[in-house]
Amino acid sequence: MLNQAPDLDRVFQALADPGRRVMVExxxxxxxxxxxxxxxxxxxxxxxVQHVQVLEASGLVRSQKVGRTRTCSINPTALRSAEQxxxxxxxxxxxRLDRLGDYLAETANETPEET
Amino acid sequence: MLNQAPDLDRVFQALADPGRRVMVExxxxxxxxxxxxxxxxxxxxxxxVQHVQVLEASGLVRSQKVGRTRTCSINPTALRSAEQxxxxxxxxxxxRLDRLGDYLAETANETPEET
DNA sequence: GAAATACTCAAGCATGCACTTGACTATTGC
DNA sequence: GCAATAGTCAAGTGCATGCTTGAGTATTTC
Numbered sequence: 001m002l003n004q005a006p007d008l009d010r011v012f013q014a015l016a017d018p019g020r021r022v023m024v025e026x027x028x029x030x031x032x033x034x035x036x037x038x039x040x041x042x043x044x045x046x047x048x049v050q051h052v053q054v055l056e057a058s059g060l061v062r063s064q065k066v067g068r069t070r071t072c073s074i075n076p077t078a079l080r081s082a083e084q085x086x087x088x089x090x091x092x093x094x095x096r097l098d099r100l101g102d103y104l105a106e107t108a109n110e111t112p113e114e115t
Numbered sequence: 116m117l118n119q120a121p122d123l124d125r126v127f128q129a130l131a132d133p134g135r136r137v138m139v140e141x142x143x144x145x146x147x148x149x150x151x152x153x154x155x156x157x158x159x160x161x162x163x164v165q166h167v168q169v170l171e172a173s174g175l176v177r178s179q180k181v182g183r184t185r186t187c188s189i190n191p192t193a194l195r196s197a198e199q200x201x202x203x204x205x206x207x208x209x210x211r212l213d214r215l216g217d218y219l220a221e222t223a224n225e226t227p228e229e230t
Numbered sequence: 231g232a233a234a235t236a237c238t239c240a241a242g243c244a245t246g247c248a249c250t251t252g253a254c255t256a257t258t259g260c
Numbered sequence: 261g262c263a264a265t266a267g268t269c270a271a272g273t274g275c276a277t278g279c280t281t282g283a284g285t286a287t288t289t290c
Binding site for chain 4: 148149150160161164180182183184185
């Protein structure tokens with residue numbers, strides 16, 4: 001059962017932590033084990049495992065255990081859904097600005113000498 | 116002093132709350148007062164003010180007080196910086212996948228009959 | 231098969247977050 | 261000027277988060 005519904009709360013929450021972003025950054029270059037993810041971070045392995053769990057719960061990361069090592073990799077779908085949410089609001093706002101600009105330009109044309 | 120450094124921690128943290136996302140959604144359609152932002156939400160005005168403060172601290176929203184009303188509006192820069200961070204990781208990952216695909220295709224060509 | 235590796239689990243703790251209530255201040259409208 | 265409106269401030273509460281430590285469990289490796 002993959003977390004296919006793009007739970008934005010959890011995705012943004014997951015991305016809000018700098019350590020977790022470092023992990024996502026690492027994973028965007030390719031799959032990695034938990035201890036590889038832990039290397040650049042100054043915290044216990046147990047803490048890293050907890051972060052991985054948060055990332056998995058958000059759907060940003062998937063992992064599978066082979067032997068004694070758990071290999072993590074990025075799920076671009078979750079990344080894309082967050083990106084899309086932001087992009088939609090931003091373009092909405094920019095389109096509004098454009099319309100406002102048009103309106104102001106028109107108004108200036110209609111009453112060019114006023115005041 | 117605008118929060119020009121795009122403090123991703125705070126931006127993603129701000130977006131992680133559903134109520135705050137509703138506010139951003141509203142603001143993407145144009146500026147609004149604090150009580151307008153409060154309308155669709157079932158919480159006290161004081162709570163809404165606190166959310167606005169979080170949004171401002173993240174740089175996602177700016178506001179100014181005229182008379183007794185505070186008018187909030189979106190700052191697309193912060194939105195863009197978050198969007199960009201995600202987009203960069205995602206495309207990195209997708210490029211990696213492409214290279215992997217190329218490699219697999221090449222390998223298949225070089226040893227087409229094996230096994 | 232013993233030691234090292236790679237997690238995993240549970241408990242505990244300090245701090246942060248999302249609220250609430252109650253009191254207070256500054257504008258606006260009549 | 262008095263009431264309604266719009267927001268502000270401070271304190272308090274309960275739950276979530278980000279860690280830690282210590283102990284335990286599979287796998288590898290030698």
